[in-house]
Amino acid sequence: MKKILVTGADGFIGSHLTETLVRNGYEVKAFVYYNSFNSWGWLDHCDKEVAGKFEVFSGDVRDPNGVRTAMKGMDGVLHLAALIGIPFSYHSPDTYIDTNIKGTLNVLQAARDLNIQKIIHTSTSEVYGTAQFVPITEEHPVKGQSPYSASKIGADQLAYSFFASFKQPVIVVRPFNTYGPRQSARAIIPTIITQLLAGKKKIKLGSLHPTRDFNYVGDTVRGFIKALESKVGFGEVFNIGNGFEISMGDTAKAIADLIGVDVEIEGDEVRFRPEKSEVERLWASNQKAKEILNWEPEYKGLPGFKSGLEKTINWFKDENNLKSYKADIYNV
Incomplete structure (x- = not known):
């Protein structure tokens, strides 16, 4: 796989991921949220050695036609586009359903029709709710304690359903609390x-x-790339967390x-x-990612x-x- 689409490429993690993929030799198409200012978010501030070396597609993950158009010719998709602010989800939950659930459905349906080789779907540690045991493994129950986390649980389940129903090559990456330059x-x-x-x-x-459980953005990005390059782990969820x-x-x-x-x-x-x-x-167990994806944090x-x-x-x-x-x- 060399041609990769990154949805949410204009955001915090997405921009770092786009830059790293370009440095690693991938042909990257960055899906950014359309706006009349023609802003590419944090990609407007990307490192000079990366600027101009990736394609930009402006669209909206809520629009199935735009998503399908962006995904044509791609080998893999790293799906990060989402609404993530928890307080905003309290008074505008509809937008979270449309973006996080419907947007994920659009990506999955297009990937199925276009025979995309791999989809990496982005989850969040918020789906676990307050830890019932620690460290939190991927077998921990999920509990939607906010409209945001509920929408991500729905998106995660959709991703798994396409694996179970259609053998869609999906891996779910579940980052814990990522931090670093460019965070909102x-x-x-x-x-x-x-x-x-x-x-x-x-x-x-x-x-x-x-x-x-805070994880530096460079470690989170490496987790995504390990999942992208893995030949195993389809239909599985992987915690990407520090372990403290x-x-x-x-x-x-x-x-x-x-x-x-x-x-x-x-x-x-x-x-x-x-x-x-x-x-x-929140306190992550990252043992599964270590054993299957050969990933562990450098900022331990x-x-x-x-x-x-x-x-x-x-x-x-x-x-x-x-x-x-x-x-x-x-x-x-």
Whole structure:
């Protein structure tokens, strides 16, 4: 497989994945969300040695004709396009059903009709809900604690159904909490970094006690590529996680230490999830990915997390990058 379509290529993980695929010698078509500004999202800011070396297709995954047109002639599809903000899903759930479920259906149907060799479908650790046991294996029950996670559970099940019903060559990659340069401001790590770099001594956050399993974006990208290049694992789900947990409060302290400032955290009511919607604990088992995909994180454990944070902070310190973020408002 050499010709690869990446949906959601204009986003955080998708842009890093597109760049890495190009560097690895793939012919890449980047499916970006159509807009009248002709913006390609983060691909407008890609590394110079990659710029101009991939094709761009502007469209909308909710449109089956556009998806089919983009997929013609492709060998494989890495499907990342999705709505991902959890707070936005509370008041606009319809858009999540249309984008995450219907969009995935469009990709699967086109892939079946066009005999695409492999589809890598993107899941999320949010589908597990609050951990019932740790570390979380792929056999852990799924529980939709937000409209977003419910839509991703539906998309995941659609992907598996096409494997079971039509022998569609599908692999589901389930990233845990990816972080790094270009991450959107709705996520916890950019929220902390941008407020601190803006000179704030008291930063606003939501719940501090929930834990997450943070995975540096370079490791997540390698997980996708390992799945793409694997000759086994069809119909399977693979956790792409670091294998350790850290609380939101300790994450904020680690970032403040790396920046070299003292931090006082103020609870902001608007940032709290509804009580039963909060995912209290996430901690990945990545054993299956190690054994079958030969993948494991390079930024391991707390030392690796701090190393990845340092890279992320340095990226945000560039004024050209920081000016794209609005540290003074809550980004839904």
